[in-house]
Amino acid sequence: MSDTALEAVLRRDRAVVAVALILIAGLAWAYVLWLAADMAMPAATAPVAGGDMAGMDMSGMDMSGMDMGTTAAPGFRAWAPADFAFIFTMWAVMMVGMMTPSVAPMLLLYAGVGRKAKAGGRPIASTAWFFTGYLLVWIAFSVAATGAQWLLARLALLSPMMAANSAVFGGVILIAAGLYQWTPIKGVCLRQCQAPIAFLSSHGGFRSYPLGALRLGVEHGAYCLGCCWALMALLFVGGVMNVLWIAGIAILVLLEKTMPTGQLIPRISGALMAVIGAWLLVRAL
Numbered sequence: 001m002s003d004t005a006l007e008a009v010l011r012r013d014r015a016v017v018a019v020a021l022i023l024i025a026g027l028a029w030a031y032v033l034w035l036a037a038d039m040a041m042p043a044a045t046a047p048v049a050g051g052d053m054a055g056m057d058m059s060g061m062d063m064s065g066m067d068m069g070t071t072a073a074p075g076f077r078a079w080a081p082a083d084f085a086f087i088f089t090m091w092a093v094m095m096v097g098m099m100t101p102s103v104a105p106m107l108l109l110y111a112g113v114g115r116k117a118k119a120g121g122r123p124i125a126s127t128a129w130f131f132t133g134y135l136l137v138w139i140a141f142s143v144a145a146t147g148a149q150w151l152l153a154r155l156a157l158l159s160p161m162m163a164a165n166s167a168v169f170g171g172v173i174l175i176a177a178g179l180y181q182w183t184p185i186k187g188v189c190l191r192q193c194q195a196p197i198a199f200l201s202s203h204g205g206f207r208s209y210p211l212g213a214l215r216l217g218v219e220h221g222a223y224c225l226g227c228c229w230a231l232m233a234l235l236f237v238g239g240v241m242n243v244l245w246i247a248g249i250a251i252l253v254l255l256e257k258t259m260p261t262g263q264l265i266p267r268i269s270g271a272l273m274a275v276i277g278a279w280l281l282v283r284a285l
Helices: 003-011 013-040 081-119 127-154 167-180 184-194 196-202 210-233 243-258 264-284
Strands: none
Touching (some): 013 243, 081 243, 184 264, 210 243, 243 264
16 A cells, blocks of 8 residues: 555544444444354254353253243253353453444544544554453453353353343343432443543543553443443343344443433433333232
């Protein structure tokens, strides 16, 4: 590539970042879709990674007539290291696919300011460092989610499709997530995510060195985690590999962060979650 062509690409850095984000999110969603389809295959034809449903020994089980929504699945076995690695990878890729769209406004702002700063002779660290710090937070969350799934599987609270197999369990999660949507900490974290410029202003602005940008990304990711962790817990209600459920939560996260409605969307969705959760509990009891 000639110097002139390279300079032209660099001048369009916002477009480059946007395309990169689309590719990253697209690849992550492609993996999730493939994994969901793989797990939906009959046990006799599914590959080992998906066919064992992560910690549940399905061999020799007569599944006919079993209500997977209400019956605790028998035959849980101890997870091998490969199971932990598989589930962690699943969660990590899923978090990348779900959270990349909602952080895009911040990354595009960062890239635009970076271009102007470079033109003015005061360059800042690459957008990639900030994005890496952001993703590190969600990778750490994926470790915790893997541990939570292991515990729930051990307690037989998840069906083979990794969804709540008890209306009581599902109702409790929905109520807890709904109430969290109304808490002050949710509001504080959401405001930091909704206003990239305000976040940067309150955290010392852009960084000229890579580790500073990495730390700034971690700080932004921490606010994002504080805003969205309860919504991610809903994956255990509708199914960790339920693609429509995953997409619905991702859309809710995106709307909360990008729509100029303040706390309205979280409070409406939170009230709805709590009502549905209460209905499940009443129905179960």
